[in-house]
Amino acid sequence: MHRRDFLATTTLLSIGLPLSAEAFAQTAAETAVRGGVLNVAVSPEPTLLTSAFITTMNIGQVSSKVLEGLVSYDLNLQPVPALATSWNTTPDGLATTFHLRKAVRWHDGKDFTAADVKYTLLEVWKKLHPFGRAAFANVxxxxxxxxxxxxxxxxxPAPYLLNYINTYGAQILPRHIYEGKDVLSNPANNAPIGTGPFVFKEWVKGSHVRLERNPNYWQKDQPYLDGVVFKFIPDAAARTVALEAGEIDVALGSSIPLSNLNRFRDKQRYAINLDDGRYLATIFLTQFNVHKPYFGDKRVRQALAYAIDRNALLKVVFLGYGKPATGPVPSSVVNYYSPDTRRYPYDLKKAAALLDEAGLKPGKDGKRLKITLDYDGGGGVNASRPAEFIKQSLARVGVEVELRAGDxxxxxxxxFTDQDYDLMISSLHRLPDPTLGVQRLFWTKNIIKGAPWTNGSGYSNPQLDQIMEAAGREAxxxxxxxxIKSWQQIVQEDVPVLDLVEQTWVTVSTARFRKRTAQGDGLFASYADAWLQRRA
Structure with a gap:
């Protein structure tokens, strides 16, 4: 990265370009424009179109316009009504009652009822969802x-429950479409029937998903748009050009390269939103396969933790959008974050000493170990850059890394199925409560073959399991x-997962894109309240 590009990018933040709560307040006073089709860039192309049992971001960005949850979250990550209008919990914390919105219909005309919620919770979220096994374990x-x-x-008690009932964490499926059939292979996963503001119309593989306005939506006078088209543009440079040319209106989930953000500085033409992903509390990480003999030794894992300079990674790869991670709970989760854990500052001498101690002394060529590092080559964010950074970092302590990019x-x-890897990198969401977003990565019961975003490291610590489960019950x-502080200390000592950068998700849009309400979970907003201003 050139220094001038970094300076241009940091200037974006200093000039106040990011879309603020004040900007949303101004938008709320505007008169919405009816009609028009919103074009949204999503990358990579989803593998299916429901988030009820999978948490991959690109799936949720599409499915959240068709299917809904009980609530959504404001900028302070407080729940606000969606399909539930109100809720209350008993003083002993052993029962929570949700009052559902009336006169809501599925897109096929059937009534939405409490039976749909009950079925989805017991048969889908609790059994199949990677977060749901923890979130609904006490049900x-x-x-x-x-x-x-x-x-x-x-x-x-499950004090975290209200933090995980939006369309990302607890998307409700129509019981009459799924009951008695295999959930994972149901055709409705690719042609969803929801209650949301937009109705599924077509999925042209390799090109787009088209949604059309739901004329019977429960929110009076919404949606304003006639439809939404999600375009799959695998090349990052092409997404940038498409936004500049007006071929797309919104680019979600940092799908515009951070180094290109200086091209969208004109506030009359563009807006940048840094709040859409606040709910996710995402950390970029590398994960060890602890079943490998060398990574079964925590000294080797600790050595690699010392070998990676988080500050340099943040500046060079993430261009300052985020902050160095210090452990499994991000600092943005202020109620549970603990700075009092073991740290791994950049220290090549400590890294080398630990590798020596573990018996991995350098050979005549200076190399101690050869490993693979896997990354998602089909991802919307250019994962090759952090992969290359880690490869170069580990080479300095004699660890040779072979990069493997797959779709x-x-x-x-x-x-998650074959465990055919040494290291992997990913961006994983920690959510507003550790029982929801952190426990899944370390809990022995979440070692589930074939289930994405569970405990893919294979790490198992009975003492930690007891602490995590106790935290999930403690009122x-x-x-x-x-x-939760105790569990952070254990994880930072054992480091089966090496947390590197607390990420900031960036949404770039044209200034024509308007939305009434700011959301902390805006990456998964329904867009019922969105519209396009008419061109001047």
Whole structure:
């Protein structure tokens, strides 16, 4: 990266270009324009079109316009009504009641009822969702006393539950379409039937997904748009050109290269939003396969932790969009983040000493070990850059790295099904509560062959399992914080996952794109309240 590009990028932040809450307040006072089709760049192309049992970002960015959750989240990550209009929890924390919106219909005309929520929770989220095994582990029963009331009963309090019932974490499926059939192979996964503001119309593989306005949407007078088209543009440079040319209106999830953001400085033509991904609390990481003999030794894992300069990675690869990670809970999750954990500052001498201690002394050629590093070559963000950075970093301590880029399906199979890897890199979401987004990476019960974004390292620590499970049951805030601090200390000592950078997701749009409400989970906004200003 050239220094002038870095300076131009950091200037974007200093001139106040990112879309702010104040900007949304101004938009809320505007008169929405009806009609028009919104063109959105999503990359890579989704593998299916429901998020009810998979959390891959590109899937959720499309499916959230068709299928909905019980709530969404504001900029302070507080739940606001969606398919649930209100909710309350009993004083003992053992039951939460949701009151559902009335007169809501699925796109095929069937009524949406509490039975849909009950079915999806018990048969999909609790059994198949990578976060759901933890999020809904305490659920013992779901009562539906009437068509518009859902009572979730718990064996012990689940204080994190309200942090995970939006369209990303708990997308509701139509029971009448899924019940009695295999959920994972249901044709509706590729042609979804939802309650959302837009109706699925077509998926042209390799090109686009087209959605059209739902004329019977429950929110009066919405959506404003006639439709949304998600375009799959695999080349990052081409996405940049398409946005400049007006062929797309929105580029989600940092799909515009950070080095190109200086091309969108004109506030009359473009807007940059740094809040859309706030809910995700994403950390870029490298993960060890602890079943490999050399990575079964925590000294080797610790050595590699010392060998990577997080500050340089942040500046060179992420252009300053984020901050160095210090552990499994990001600093943005202020209620549970603990700075009092083992740190791994950049120190090549310590790295070399630990490798020597582990018996991995350099040969005549200076090399100690040869390993593979897998990354998603089909991802929307250019994963080759951080992969190259890590390769060069580890070479300085005699670890030779062979990079392997596969398409998304190949990458997921190698890591989560075959465990045919040494290191992998990814950006994984930690969410507003560690029981939801962090536990899944270290919990023994989440070693699930073939399930993406679970415990793919194979790490198992019974003491940590007990602490995590206790934190998931603990209603006392102070005691729960103490348990989560303890688990951060254990993880930072064992480092089966090496957390590197707390990422900031960047959405770039044309100034024509307007939206009434700012959301902390805006990457998965329904766009019911979005419109396109008419061209001057």
């Amino acid at each position: 013992t029963a779901v009562d539906t006393p009437d068509p518009h009331t859902v009572v979730i009963r718990l064996s012990s 998304t399906a190949t990458y997921l199979r190698r890591v 006392d805030v102070a005691k729960r914080k103490a348990l």
